[in-house]
Amino acid sequence: MKFEGRVWIFKDDDINTDLIYPGKYIYEPLKEEEQARHAMEDYDFDFSDQARKHDIIITGKNFGCGSSREQAVTCLKYAGVDAIVAKSFARLFYRNAINSAVAVIECPEAVDEAFKLEAKQGSRLSDLKMKIDLSNGKISLALKEYLLKEYSFPSWDEQAMLIFKAGGLVEYTKQRL
Amino acid sequence: MGQTLIEKIIARASGKKAVSKGEIVFVSPHRILSHDNSAAIIEIFKKIGAKKVWDPERIFIALDHAVPPPDERKALNHKIIRNFVKEQGIKHFYDCGVGICHQVLPEYGHVVPGVVILGSDSHTTTHGALGAAGIPIGRTETASVWAIGKTWLKVPETIKIVLQGTLKEGVYAKDAILYVIGQVGADGANYKAMEFYGNIVEKMSISERMTICNLSAEMGAKAGMVPFDEVTKERLKRRVEGPYESLYADSDAAYEKVLEYDLSDLEPQVACPHKVDNVHRVKDLKKIKIDVAFLGTCTNGRLDDLKIASEIVEGKKIAPGVRLLVYPASRMVLIAALKMGYIEKLVEAGAEVAVPSCGPCLGAYGGILAPGEKCISSANRNFKGRMGCKEETGIFLASPVTVAASAIAGYITAEV
Numbered sequence: 116m117k118f119e120g121r122v123w124i125f126k127d128d129d130i131n132t133d134l135i136y137p138g139k140y141i142y143e144p145l146k147e148e149e150q151a152r153h154a155m156e157d158y159d160f161d162f163s164d165q166a167r168k169h170d171i172i173i174t175g176k177n178f179g180c181g182s183s184r185e186q187a188v189t190c191l192k193y194a195g196v197d198a199i200v201a202k203s204f205a206r207l208f209y210r211n212a213i214n215s216a217v218a219v220i221e222c223p224e225a226v227d228e229a230f231k232l233e234a235k236q237g238s239r240l241s242d243l244k245m246k247i248d249l250s251n252g253k254i255s256l257a258l259k260e261y262l263l264k265e266y267s268f269p270s271w272d273e274q275a276m277l278i279f280k281a282g283g284l285v286e287y288t289k290q291r292l
Numbered sequence: 293m294g295q296t297l298i299e300k301i302i303a304r305a306s307g308k309k310a311v312s313k314g315e316i317v318f319v320s321p322h323r324i325l326s327h328d329n330s331a332a333i334i335e336i337f338k339k340i341g342a343k344k345v346w347d348p349e350r351i352f353i354a355l356d357h358a359v360p361p362p363d364e365r366k367a368l369n370h371k372i373i374r375n376f377v378k379e380q381g382i383k384h385f386y387d388c389g390v391g392i393c394h395q396v397l398p399e400y401g402h403v404v405p406g407v408v409i410l411g412s413d414s415h416t417t418t419h420g421a422l423g424a425a426g427i428p429i430g431r432t433e434t435a436s437v438w439a440i441g442k443t444w445l446k447v448p449e450t451i452k453i454v455l456q457g458t459l460k461e462g463v464y465a466k467d468a469i470l471y472v473i474g475q476v477g478a479d480g481a482n483y484k485a486m487e488f489y490g491n492i493v494e495k496m497s498i499s500e501r502m503t504i505c506n507l508s509a510e511m512g513a514k515a516g517m518v519p520f521d522e523v524t525k526e527r528l529k530r531r532v533e534g535p536y537e538s539l540y541a542d543s544d545a546a547y548e549k550v551l552e553y554d555l556s557d558l559e560p561q562v563a564c565p566h567k568v569d570n571v572h573r574v575k576d577l578k579k580i581k582i583d584v585a586f587l588g589t590c591t592n593g594r595l596d597d598l599k600i601a602s603e604i605v606e607g608k609k610i611a612p613g614v615r616l617l618v619y620p621a622s623r624m625v626l627i628a629a630l631k632m633g634y635i636e637k638l639v640e641a642g643a644e645v646a647v648p649s650c651g652p653c654l655g656a657y658g659g660i661l662a663p664g665e666k667c668i669s670s671a672n673r674n675f676k677g678r679m680g681c682k683e684e685t686g687i688f689l690a691s692p693v694t695v696a697a698s699a700i701a702g703y704i705t706a707e708v
């Protein structure tokens with residue numbers, strides 16, 4: 116379970132689900148690409164244009180607070196995001212992410228370091244690269260090809276890992292019908 | 293070491309004698325709630341490959357988020373849900389116009405103390421007002437519970453909130469909880485349960501307790517609960533679906549922290565844009581001109597809210613250019629408010645009264661703000677863009693009194 120990708124830095128706390136995926140779309144059963152197009156719409160206009168496969172988001176505390184809408188997770192997933200590293204996540208977002216097999220990692224130290232490197236306020240695509248290894252709980256930050264630092268994060272609950280490894284809760288439930 | 297209320301409730305729901313913080317358990321809910329998002333849940337349910345729901349008696353669906361449906365797609369969603377309800381024999385289905393899910397569930401007696409209520413809506417915490425643990429989950433998880441009847445929970449820590457003193461005249465449960473949110477912060481109770489105590493809470497009606505439990509979601513709480521007492525007991529005499537057994541926290545329960553506030557000097561509060569924990573005293577605000585005053589939602593759209601607002605506007609007219617939107621939380625609320633003459637007073641003052649539903653709260657239809665507009669609202673969220681438009685708009689959250697007084701004045705005020 117390894118991820119490697121470009122890094123988006125959203126340098127705010129409490130980025131809520133309305134900013135990630137506006138309420139006006141939640142009762143429209145939008146297709147994957149359409150969902151991706153609205154990702155972060157009320158927060159960062161460029162994101163959906165520039166996001167690519169295997170991107171990683173680094174952000175502050177309480178990411179995803181607000182509503183239970185699952186599109187806040189899936190829009191990011193469909194935009195290409197494999198993993199989100201935050202100081203902390205709102206509980207519902209965290210659960211929804213595991214259920215959609217998007218890796219959510221709480222590692223304030225790595226976030227602080229990334230924020231420091233990207234002194235500019237607001238959100239943007241940084242020059243950083245990040246590697247995440249879920250199996251040993253390690254994150255590394257790199258600039259160009261130079262490894263900057265390595266961090267450890269606490270392992271997930273066993274049940275969360277089971278669901279994630281099954282490929283999400285739909286697959287997990289399928290096996291238990 | 294004694295147990296907290298959520299520990300006892302989760303232990304019972306998972307068939308265990310006792311559970312401890314951090315433990316992972318599987319629970320089967322007493323009720324599982326969803327609303328218009330049921331259409332999406334049905335799709336996931338089918339994707340899972342499930343044929344029959346695990347228990348049609350325990351599933352509750354109310355249509356409230358897009359009522360009446362403003363477009364074809366949302367009308368189709370409702371149709372998909374109605375068909376599914378029929379096909380699966382889902383017993384507790386409340387069609388458009390009955391009310392907001394969190395209002396209807398307890399109104400029809402489906403909430404009893406000491407149980408787990410799961411809900412695919414973040415304000416499922418509301419049901420803590422009756423001593424239940426209302427725990428929000430997502431859509432996929434709801435579909436999974438529909439299919440297999442259970443899900444996992446991690447036993448949370450609990451924050452005990454004690455509200456002491458006496459609220460001054462003109463200060464309400466909404467002001468009290470906004471103040472607490474300002475203190476605790478938007479993530480202050482993330483992953484945690486909250487228990488509310490103190491003489492202010494003891495005196496609160498069930499409606500007021502619903503307001504504070506509803507807003508515990510805005511501190512990130514997994515559940516917010518007021519323990520069962522005489523007030524709960526009285527209320528449950530009116531309507532409850534069966535026998536129940538109340539649970540209490542032990543006196544030596546281990547809390548993550550205990551926060552005590554004396555609210556005797558509290559003044560009317562307002563949460564300013566764009567975060568719910570951006571809380572100020574109303575009187576410290578400059579004269580902020582408003583365009584919309586919104587009275588309704590699962591937070592403050594109940595009979596007592598309409599009553600107090602109607603008394604404030606009685607014999608007056610709303611300020612020129614202001615729209616006062618009134619969305620009663622349920623049909624029962626609407627009927628009672630009609631009988632009591634509250635609706636008439638509101639309409640005479642210039643209010644636009646709508647069908648019981650979520651309405652402008654979520655910005656999906658009905659009452660959308662125009663760029664640059666400001667709204668004083670009795671709802672629970674003031675996020676940027678929440679009411680459908682993010683361009684220079686601002687939502688201010690306050691009590692129904694402040695909403696009504698502001699509608700008359702044309703700017704934000706709690707002076708009546």
Ligand code: SF4
Binds near residue numbers: 590591649
């Ligand atoms: S009234 Fe608002 S907060 Fe309550 S359930 Fe409806 S949309 Fe959600």
